[in-house]
Amino acid sequence: MDLFDKITSSMGGPLGQHQEWSHGYFSYPRLEGDIGPHMQFNGKEHLVWSLNNYLGLANHPEVRAADTQAAADYGMAYPMGARMMSGNSVHHEELETSLAEFVGKPDAFLLNYGYQGMVSIIDSLVNRNDVIVYDAESHACIIDGLRMHMGKRFVYRHNDLASCEKQLEHAARLVEQTGGGILLITEGVFGMSGAQGKLKEIIALKGKYNFRILVDDAHGFGTMGKTGAGTHEEQDCIDEVDVYFATFAKSMAGIGAFVAGEKQVIDYLRYNMRSQIFAKALPMPMVLGLKKRFELLKTQPQLRKKLWQITAALQSGLKERGFDIGVTNTMVTPVFLKGDLYEATSLTRDLRENYGIFCSIVIYPVIPKGLILLRLIPTAAHSLEDVQRTLDAYSEMGEKLKAGHYKENMTTV
Numbered sequence: 001m002d003l004f005d006k007i008t009s010s011m012g013g014p015l016g017q018h019q020e021w022s023h024g025y026f027s028y029p030r031l032e033g034d035i036g037p038h039m040q041f042n043g044k045e046h047l048v049w050s051l052n053n054y055l056g057l058a059n060h061p062e063v064r065a066a067d068t069q070a071a072a073d074y075g076m077a078y079p080m081g082a083r084m085m086s087g088n089s090v091h092h093e094e095l096e097t098s099l100a101e102f103v104g105k106p107d108a109f110l111l112n113y114g115y116q117g118m119v120s121i122i123d124s125l126v127n128r129n130d131v132i133v134y135d136a137e138s139h140a141c142i143i144d145g146l147r148m149h150m151g152k153r154f155v156y157r158h159n160d161l162a163s164c165e166k167q168l169e170h171a172a173r174l175v176e177q178t179g180g181g182i183l184l185i186t187e188g189v190f191g192m193s194g195a196q197g198k199l200k201e202i203i204a205l206k207g208k209y210n211f212r213i214l215v216d217d218a219h220g221f222g223t224m225g226k227t228g229a230g231t232h233e234e235q236d237c238i239d240e241v242d243v244y245f246a247t248f249a250k251s252m253a254g255i256g257a258f259v260a261g262e263k264q265v266i267d268y269l270r271y272n273m274r275s276q277i278f279a280k281a282l283p284m285p286m287v288l289g290l291k292k293r294f295e296l297l298k299t300q301p302q303l304r305k306k307l308w309q310i311t312a313a314l315q316s317g318l319k320e321r322g323f324d325i326g327v328t329n330t331m332v333t334p335v336f337l338k339g340d341l342y343e344a345t346s347l348t349r350d351l352r353e354n355y356g357i358f359c360s361i362v363i364y365p366v367i368p369k370g371l372i373l374l375r376l377i378p379t380a381a382h383s384l385e386d387v388q389r390t391l392d393a394y395s396e397m398g399e400k401l402k403a404g405h406y407k408e409n410m411t412t413v
Helices: 005-009 061-074 090-102 114-125 140-147 161-178 199-203 263-270 284-299 301-320 341-354 384-402
Strands: 038-041 044-048 107-111 131-135 152-156 182-187 212-216 243-247 257-261 333-338 360-362 371-376
Touching: 044 384, 061 284, 090 107, 090 257, 090 284, 107 114, 107 263, 114 140, 114 182, 114 212, 114 243, 114 257, 114 263, 131 140, 131 161, 152 161, 161 182, 161 199, 182 199, 199 212, 257 263, 284 301, 301 333, 301 384, 333 384, 341 360, 341 371, 341 384
Parallel strands: 131 152, 131 182, 182 212, 212 243
Antiparallel strands: 038 044, 107 257, 243 257, 333 371, 360 371
């Protein structure tokens, strides 16, 4: 049985982790206009490359005005109930309609949180007879959703099509016995490596294995594709993605998420996602603020153009200086270095304390022993001067690392 056949025919039916090291705290100054990526950290100004603000909307004047006006009009309490009870509004529905149209799907459903939303989507879409096939580098929210699945699941090597097909073969044999369906889950843009999921190539296997595909496009929505509709637009496979999920946290610098797909599937999720049925709806100030953010995302393509200008300058500059940025073909910019835990903590402290550069650090067990991953997230709020400052700091840091400076001076940097 096809995975969605039982969903649309039974609307009352069944209802690896990434770790980053950091310390200290940020202070965000109250200023009008765009304060950019320069923040106070432990009492010092830092240039930050770890912000969920791809399009620079976090402190956009129009966004701040919309947030302020909505809070003044409604307060933070409304609507006071779950969407199915007393928590619905025309603004929630209008946002859903415009999001669905933008990402090329018939319908969409707002979710209170991205992480919680993905966990609940997986829980709602499958039952014990269904099989899930997923990428080995799936985000933590996907992994936690899989942990709730009572049926079988098969993992394939990251972006490895041969491995993916092998697991689909296993899944196809199993559902012949259970009568269930197959759900394949991948990301549009993988948040650590910056690689795009191979959506089009995976979709090409649909005819052979009869599965449905759920795409987590948290990083791709608003950044990828001709209009910013997402990675499925970038790869020209909008129609073939069955369930499209994205958050407001990355490109729109907000809270919440949405899931889009065929109307019957989205209606099913509306009445079966327990994390939404039994939770208060998104507050009005957030919904109205999201409408303004979404309007700017659609009508100001120069924001996305600026993001890619900064991304190109940063990534080309790093490669010219001999740094390994892996296989990224998106904005996410990993920098792979050779070193141990002590060197990782030491060089990160050096970047923060002596160069004023703040970026995320990832170490074992997320990546193999002997490697250090520094992840930079460029945004439209960064400037080319920020890029140059960072490249100069990285060049000096790289030389120090090669010379053994961080191993020798771990406690004195």
